[in-house]
Amino acid sequence: MEKLLRNKAISGWLMAAPLTLVLAFFLVLPIVLIVVVSFWRATEFSIIPAFVWENYEFLFGSSVTYQVFLNTFKYAAITWALTLVIGFTVAYFLAFHVRTQTWQIALFLLCTIPFWTSNIIRMISWIPFLGRNGIANSTLISWGVIDEPLEWLLFSDFAVILAFVHLYTLFMVVPIFNTMMRIDKSLIEAARDAGASGVQILWNVIIPLTKPGIMIGTIFVVTLVMGDFITVRFMSGSQSANVGRLISNDIALLAYPSAAATAVVLLLTVLIVIGILLRFVDIRREL
Amino acid sequence: MEPRSRSFYLLAIFFALFLLFLYGPTITIGILSFQGPGGGLTFPMRGTSLHWFRDLFEQQAVGDIWGSFGRSFLLGLMVMVTTVVVSVMGGLAFRKRFPGSTVLFYLIITSLVIPSILISLGVGLMFSQTGLDVHWSTSGFGSQLTWTLPFGLLIMFAVFNRFDKSYEEAARDLGASPWQTLRHVVLPIIAPSLIGVALFGFTLSYDEFARTLLTAGSYNTLPLEIFGMTTNVTTPVLYALGTLTTAFSLIMIGFFLCIAWWSARRKARTGSDAGKGLV
Incomplete structure (x- = not known):
């Protein structure tokens, strides 16, 4: 019996070996290296191995850092709230109001297809809508709502949030839809028989049972928004900053130790957030 | 089957708007990539042409x-x-x-x-x-x-x-x-x-x-x-490229979905080999 168990361990490890190797080389090693480099010293042209805290001292000593982190949390919170409301409503419609499975699959696929196309193109595609002479402005002017084109539509926080919602709502829809499909329909019938109204069923039955899906969606959206740098740069026209942009600016200046220090703080922040969220859901059970 | 409730129609409208939100911008740049040679990044369309797609084949316009x-x-x-x-x-x-x-x-x-x-x-x-x-x-x-x-x-x-x-x-x-x-x-x-x-x-x-x-x-x-x-690049050539690569992605997605559909059907048809006998 013991020999069998050992065999199982060995064969398990053998099959997990390629995965472990990839993650060791392209995930663990890079993280270790970032942590190491965050203690290095930088001159204008090169980086020098050292063990100094100056990168962190500079990071925590600058008021910009706190503003940028605050901004990052702001983006994450607003995007989270919007994607949750939209994603939940869409998933609820698909799971409980679309009656045939064929339609469910078809409409679900329609929601997921954009996820498999290019994010950058999807950002670019907002230009004709939000631009100074874009569709939104010309429509509003022709309706007489405004006289002058609105300047804050493109290249603003509004545009950043809009793009985040556009890109990431899907990450809410899929896990929430997945958990909703597993809710036993007889529970809802039982609630109705017991006299619950539609709102009561939604609030007291469906939402509690959908919580794991909501948590998984939250993990996706929060981490994607917090780690983003390209959406903020493109949609704000380089006018707003988040932590990702702070890192990418340092990289552009070849200030790798400083970038690494910021990256370590960002990673810790994200992991703490995820750690808290994972207390509410067992991912392995929900798959 | 019980009749559709009012909330169904409200949710259906919401869902349709969501799809419009998802696909609208992409469809817009799809249309705008057919701008005439004098057209810009936004509406109105100044004629229709394949000008910007042709530009994609010229190195100096777009790089490699x-x-x-x-x-x-x-x-x-x-x-x-x-x-x-x-x-x-x-x-x-x-x-x-x-x-x-x-x-x-x-x-x-x-x-x-x-x-x-x-x-x-x-x-x-x-x-x-x-x-x-x-x-x-x-x-x-x-x-x-x-x-x-x-x-x-x-x-x-x-x-x-x-x-x-x-x-x-x-x-x-x-x-x-x-x-x-x-x-x-x-x-x-x-x-x-x-x-x-x-x-x-x-x-x-x-x-x-x-x-x-x-x-x-x-x-x-x-x-x-x-x-x-x-x-x-501030010309619709950007849209033309976006349209082409999105079209390519859609073709690939369609290709994968077709294989999935085909293999599911095949599985349903030949899933059981009862009575065939394996030699």
Whole structure:
């Protein structure tokens, strides 16, 4: 019996070996290296191995850092709230109001297809809508709502949030839809028989049972928004900053130790957030 | 069937608006990419033409987009094949609950949630500090795997959570070796979901930007090339390129979905070999 168990361990490890190797080389090693480099010293042209805290001292000593982190949390919170409301409503419609499975699959696929196309193109595609002479402005002017084109539509926080919602709502829809499909329909019938109204069923039955899906969606959206740098740069026209942009600016200046220090703080922040969220859901059970 | 409630119609309208929100912008640049030669980045259309698509074939207008397209396509295929093979092996390994599997599981989750720029920065540093050259087919390839593998594995976990073990037991009782059980029983059953893993592997790689930013080296992939264009190209040629690459993505998605549909049908038709006899 013991020999069998050992065999199982060995064969398990053998099959997990390629995965472990990839993650060791392209995930663990890079993280270790970032942590190491965050203690290095930088001159204008090169980086020098050292063990100094100056990168962190500079990071925590600058008021910009706190503003940028605050901004990052702001983006994450607003995007989270919007994607949750939209994603939940869409998933609820698909799971409980679309009656045939064929339609469910078809409409679900329609929601997921954009996820498999290019994010950058999807950002670019907002230009004709939000631009100074874009569709939104010309429509509003022709309706007489405004006289002058609105300047804050493109290249603003509004545009950043809009793009985040556009890109990431899907990450809410899929896990929430997945958990909703597993809710036993007889529970809802039982609630109705017991006299619950539609709102009561939604609030007291469906939402509690959908919580794991909501948590998984939250993990996706929060981490994607917090780690983003390209959406903020493109949609704000380089006018707003988040932590990702702070890192990418340092990289552009070849200030790798400083970038690494910021990256370590960002990673810790994200992991703490995820750690808290994972207390509410067992991912392995929900798959 | 009970009649549709009012909330159904409200939700249906909401859903339709959501789809419009999802697809509207892309359709708009699709239309605008047919601008006449004098047209700009927004409406109105100044005539219709294929002018901007023709521009895509001129080097001086757009740079090396066909070269980068070729690299992205090849890299997508490499990532796709690797993702499928490694995910299946990983999925099978996790069924055995080997010691250390929990650590590996949390590594996969970390790989999924880590900000992409950290991978880009870390892998870039790793290669430069060890004196290796970054190249899309080495460092870029590995960086993209940290994004596609978690998705592949999550799909495999979902598949194996629903897998009926009695099929394997039946095969074993009939004298099949572990390899035969895998080859003739397990793999055919999970084959349709492998198409899903392949779809994720290819499309996520083909569109990946952040993780290849510092790891692609001197030869750009297509998303990097497109992003470079956004800073200096202000003509609808950008839309023409966007339309073409989106169309390409849609063709690939359609291709994968067709295979999935076809294999599901085939499975339904020939799923049982009762009465045929195996020699």
